[in-house]
Amino acid sequence: MQTSKIGLLNRAFSHIYVEKRAKDYELTKEILNRFKNANIIEIDHYKDIFCRSNQNFVLQKQSPKLILAVKQNNLIYRGADVCEDFGNKHFFYTSIMMNCIYDCEYCYLQGMYTSANIVIFVNIEDYFLEVKELLKKHPVYLCISYDTDLLAFERITNYVRKWIDFARFHKDLVIEIRTKSANFDSIKDITSIENVIFAWTLSPDEVIKKYEHNTPSLQNRLNSIRSAIDKGWKVRLCFDPILYIENWKEQYEVLIDKVFKNISGNKIYDVSLGLFRVSKDYLKRMRKQRPNSVVLNFPFENEGGVSSYNQSLSEDMIMYVYKKVSKYVDKEKIYI
Amino acid sequence: MLYISTALYIEAQEFIKKLNLKRDNSITKFEVFKNEDVLLIITGVGKVKSAVAVSYLLSKYDIKENDLFINIGVCGCRDRNVQFGEIFICNKILDNDTKYTYYPDMLLAHPFKEASIETFSRKVAEEEVEAELVDMESSALYQAASLFFQPHQIIFLKIVSDYLNPDIIDNKHIINIIERNADSIISWLNTLGRGLTTNKEILTKYEEDLINMVAENLKMSTTMKFELKQLLIYYKLVNNDIMEVLKKYLELECKSKNEGKMHFADLKNRLVK
Numbered sequence A: 001m002q003t004s005k006i007g008l009l010n011r012a013f014s015h016i017y018v019e020k021r022a023k024d025y026e027l028t029k030e031i032l033n034r035f036k037n038a039n040i041i042e043i044d045h046y047k048d049i050f051c052r053s054n055q056n057f058v059l060q061k062q063s064p065k066l067i068l069a070v071k072q073n074n075l076i077y078r079g080a081d082v083c084e085d086f087g088n089k090h091f092f093y094t095s096i097m098m099n100c101i102y103d104c105e106y107c108y109l110q111g112m113y114t115s116a117n118i119v120i121f122v123n124i125e126d127y128f129l130e131v132k133e134l135l136k137k138h139p140v141y142l143c144i145s146y147d148t149d150l151l152a153f154e155r156i157t158n159y160v161r162k163w164i165d166f167a168r169f170h171k172d173l174v175i176e177i178r179t180k181s182a183n184f185d186s187i188k189d190i191t192s193i194e195n196v197i198f199a200w201t202l203s204p205d206e207v208i209k210k211y212e213h214n215t216p217s218l219q220n221r222l223n224s225i226r227s228a229i230d231k232g233w234k235v236r237l238c239f240d241p242i243l244y245i246e247n248w249k250e251q252y253e254v255l256i257d258k259v260f261k262n263i264s265g266n267k268i269y270d271v272s273l274g275l276f277r278v279s280k281d282y283l284k285r286m287r288k289q290r291p292n293s294v295v296l297n298f299p300f301e302n303e304g305g306v307s308s309y310n311q312s313l314s315e316d317m318i319m320y321v322y323k324k325v326s327k328y329v330d331k332e333k334i335y336i
Numbered sequence B: 001m002l003y004i005s006t007a008l009y010i011e012a013q014e015f016i017k018k019l020n021l022k023r024d025n026s027i028t029k030f031e032v033f034k035n036e037d038v039l040l041i042i043t044g045v046g047k048v049k050s051a052v053a054v055s056y057l058l059s060k061y062d063i064k065e066n067d068l069f070i071n072i073g074v075c076g077c078r079d080r081n082v083q084f085g086e087i088f089i090c091n092k093i094l095d096n097d098t099k100y101t102y103y104p105d106m107l108l109a110h111p112f113k114e115a116s117i118e119t120f121s122r123k124v125a126e127e128e129v130e131a132e133l134v135d136m137e138s139s140a141l142y143q144a145a146s147l148f149f150q151p152h153q154i155i156f157l158k159i160v161s162d163y164l165n166p167d168i169i170d171n172k173h174i175i176n177i178i179e180r181n182a183d184s185i186i187s188w189l190n191t192l193g194r195g196l197t198t199n200k201e202i203l204t205k206y207e208e209d210l211i212n213m214v215a216e217n218l219k220m221s222t223t224m225k226f227e228l229k230q231l232l233i234y235y236k237l238v239n240n241d242i243m244e245v246l247k248k249y250l251e252l253e254c255k256s257k258n259e260g261k262m263h264f265a266d267l268k269n270r271l272v273k
């Protein structure tokens, strides 16, 4: 028997797993209608698929499935310590989706999740209810696109649009929408509001090409950012994670110059800088999934359970990028 | 390697013939047939027999990332619009006794239809069946195979032989529907497996040995040795070679741990600038 041919993988979203209780939600119907050729498989609970043991994250990234589910508890939670809170006391985040269509080699989700399949929780109204409850107690700063990339998925879920509509009527709520996508077009008709921040992650072209598989080019992201600013949206630039790569100084200098050639520094709401850092346990799992990855195999140092570059390299890198960015943006607007 | 299981010899015989499999006489407890790329075991009917046979077989081998397990067999079907001989790949497996459900990971493309299957330990009446297909082994085989394989490496290929009335079918009928389909199944099997490899050992055995030697020469603790190894994995991924940097330390014999530490600090500085 001949076995030298390459086995082919199914296309993305070849299968859609639907929780019984998610079946009647409008979004479920829309998605099933959109992917008419997909195999639909009914499940009891999203964890039956998502939490199977011993899944192959890297192969799943090449053939991701959709899981439509109803999230029941823990819809909104407090921000973890490793996340920048931008001075917000009531910092929360929420994962209305888990995983994303991109495939960044350094993504911590491959250490956190057992699966690369994409879960969409279809009960967005329950999320709104929980935020409303919190708002009764205090203002809320909420990251809605942390463990996923909501804007990249907008044409399928309309979730960015729905969150913005919700925020429009809740002035004490500030929403951050983090993205690498170039998909601003999908929401360009929406009138901007003050309490929503789009946070774009930017990396040198070389990093995008080598490590941020399937993501839009730097230029395309910049075009999206420009459109967002022109429409009056607040835009945060995230140089995060900053990676140690060959010629990193040159690479980050070229990146920063290019960014601010395209976008005027004084139109930026703020800038966030962060080095690659990840919990030690996640890193172990990430390396197991991608044993050949140069970025993940860097000999990081472990401090308090968090792995990152050693102190002197960290200082060099962050100060270098800080200095370059501060040529273009007021220092008070740069968060480290 | 492709590990195939069938419950009955008559389900296997066409594949044994077409793939030119030879009886493995070193295994006496079960009938096992093989060629260079395929190992086929006849498990017997039912959950216990099939799980025992497959565990027995798989525990003898070192299962690789691009190996696959595939169960091929006939099954019953509720839907009378489905023709006898129609092939399905199972995307959901229910165990009727325990009510547990299992999901093979559907990563591999195939030209067949898909369906759910329910495994019973006894003869069934149509109204008790929840899934589209019915058999007597799948749920147990999945559990046994998943001790050795990742969920995308486990495949159930079922050929419809009856409408939940297996008593009326005979061997000839089974042989006939398998014969009709064997070529299309084999041509799909031919495309499988390769390209599933994502993992690769970075350091060779020889390089590992050298690292151990250097760790000894530098009187390193276990933690430091671990650190050294990670450093060299990184260095090799970037530069493709670690011999050049290790050479210097192969001959060196440190007198104390402190001396070793100094050399290690120096090595670190050289490798990660």
Ligand code: SF4
Binding pocket: A099, A100, A101, A102, A103, A104, A106, A107, A108, A109, A146, A147, A148, A149, A180
């Ligand atoms: S875009 Fe973010 S969530 Fe998606 S793979 Fe990259 S790092 Fe992970």
